[in-house]
Amino acid sequence: MKKIAVLPGDGIGPEVVKQAIKALDAVAEVYNHEFEYKEALVGASAIDAVGDPFPAETQEVCETSDAILFGAIGDPKYDNDPKAKVRPEQGLLRMRKVLGLFCNIRPVTSYKILENASPLKPEIISGVDFVVFRELTGGIYFGEPRGRSENGETAFDSMVYSKEEIKRVSRFAFEAAGRRKKKLTLIDKANVLATSRLWRETVKELGEAEYPEIEIEYIFVDNAAMQMIQNPAQFDVCLTGNMFGDIITDEASVITGSLGLLPSASVGNKIGLYEPIHGSFPQGAGKNIANPVATILSAAMLLETSFGMAEEAKSIRDAVEQTLNESIVTPDIKAEKHYTTEEVGDAIAEIIKQKVSA
Numbered sequence: 001m002k003k004i005a006v007l008p009g010d011g012i013g014p015e016v017v018k019q020a021i022k023a024l025d026a027v028a029e030v031y032n033h034e035f036e037y038k039e040a041l042v043g044a045s046a047i048d049a050v051g052d053p054f055p056a057e058t059q060e061v062c063e064t065s066d067a068i069l070f071g072a073i074g075d076p077k078y079d080n081d082p083k084a085k086v087r088p089e090q091g092l093l094r095m096r097k098v099l100g101l102f103c104n105i106r107p108v109t110s111y112k113i114l115e116n117a118s119p120l121k122p123e124i125i126s127g128v129d130f131v132v133f134r135e136l137t138g139g140i141y142f143g144e145p146r147g148r149s150e151n152g153e154t155a156f157d158s159m160v161y162s163k164e165e166i167k168r169v170s171r172f173a174f175e176a177a178g179r180r181k182k183k184l185t186l187i188d189k190a191n192v193l194a195t196s197r198l199w200r201e202t203v204k205e206l207g208e209a210e211y212p213e214i215e216i217e218y219i220f221v222d223n224a225a226m227q228m229i230q231n232p233a234q235f236d237v238c239l240t241g242n243m244f245g246d247i248i249t250d251e252a253s254v255i256t257g258s259l260g261l262l263p264s265a266s267v268g269n270k271i272g273l274y275e276p277i278h279g280s281f282p283q284g285a286g287k288n289i290a291n292p293v294a295t296i297l298s299a300a301m302l303l304e305t306s307f308g309m310a311e312e313a314k315s316i317r318d319a320v321e322q323t324l325n326e327s328i329v330t331p332d333i334k335a336e337k338h339y340t341t342e343e344v345g346d347a348i349a350e351i352i353k354q355k356v357s358a
């Protein structure tokens with residue numbers, strides 16, 4: 001029996017998480033596994049219920065589970081109130097920090113069938129298959145000091161990184177590069193930032209000392225943002241800090257056709273957390289239009305990474321691909337006919353059940 005903490009969160013979070021559970025249930029049925037789900041509050045809905053975006057009970061549920069499935073957090077009432085003292089995003093950040101989730105893995109894969117769904121030309125996105133390793137518990141998101149001057153006229157955030165923080169996430173990226181094309185691209189801003197120069201120095205030292213077979217390429221983040229649109233197929237394993245990784249992966253989602261397609265895994269010392277890279281898409285909440293694929297693929301990453309269930313994970317990925325091939329897609333994907341969140345979730349679960357029982 002595997003215990004999965006389920007944190008649906010806000011906006012479309014509960015709708016897309018529900019579809020991922022359908023896929024997990026289908027896997028459990030076909031492969032004879034038992035998954036026990038324990039739901040907990042996070043984000044704006046947790047603030048509304050108990051005044052804290054990451055309550056102690058939620059932390060407890062996470063820490064006593066084998067893996068965490070997360071939807072999304074965020075609500076316009078906080079986005080539009082810069083003076084709000086408690087914010088949903090603080091819950092997400094605190095959760096990442098206390099659970100030691102310092103490495104966020106974001107694969108970007110283009111699907112042949114969706115080559116016309118992207119605003120980019122098919123010949124540019126054909127065969128794109130790279131993965132971004134984003135540092136998740138350091139950098140400008142967490143650095144001190146941060147805040148406002150006494151008169152309120154100035155605000156400041158600090159970008160802080162230690163060699164140790166850089167090394168531990170870099171190891172994950174080097175290991176992945178070893179399993180893939182033996183090339184690692186460090187994305188930074190070393191021409192301006194002292195922290196980026198520390199990244200370059202540390203990654204170079206680590207590579208020379210422990211991963212001499214991996215070729216390291218260095219690229220400035222502004223150039224990388226441009227190259228990712230101009231020639232995305234050149235990338236394989238990318239490594240970057242917290243904020244650059246956040247921005248560059250939303251950009252990368254355009255290659256695939258929709259932000260609603262990209263999953264992620266956040267790992268570190270202990271437990272793994274799996275979540276779509278998108279947010280709570282408040283405009284789409286309650287309308288049954290959100291694309292559940294990013295969350296369903298996050299569930300596949302959960303099976304593979306936390307439970308070592310590679311075949312089960314593949315059955316989810318294959319089912320997703322089949323729905324895309326059959327054009328069973330939500331409105332964010334260019335198609336003649338569109339399906340609802342529930343219909344896409346049902347179709348994927350059905351295919352998982354059929355495929356393996358066939």
Ligand SMILES: NC(=O)c1ccc[n+]([C@@H]2O[C@H](COP(=O)([O-])OP(=O)(O)OC[C@H]3O[C@@H](n4cnc5c(N)ncnc54)[C@H](O)[C@@H]3O)[C@@H](O)[C@H]2O)c1
Pocket residue numbers: 012016071072073074075076079089092258259260275276277278279280281282283284289290291292294332
């Ligand atoms: N990890 C997270 O929980 C997370 C990530 C990003 C943003 N947020 C929060 O979400 C809220 C909304 O932020 P935002 O609008 O900048 O980003 P967002 O990712 O929620 O949405 C941006 C746009 O992407 C599209 N989109 C996103 N997910 C989709 C899906 N599953 N299906 C179809 N289309 C999808 C929509 O067009 C949407 O307008 C904010 O409060 C923000 O802080 C949370």
Ligand SMILES: CC(C)[C@H](C(=O)O)[C@@H](O)C(=O)O
Pocket residue numbers: 074089092093246277278279
């Ligand atoms: C909501 C926000 C704090 C979060 C981040 O910046 O990490 C989100 O954009 C993400 O990509 O998970």
Ligand SMILES: [Mg+2]
Pocket residue numbers: 246247250277
């Ligand atoms: Mg983001």
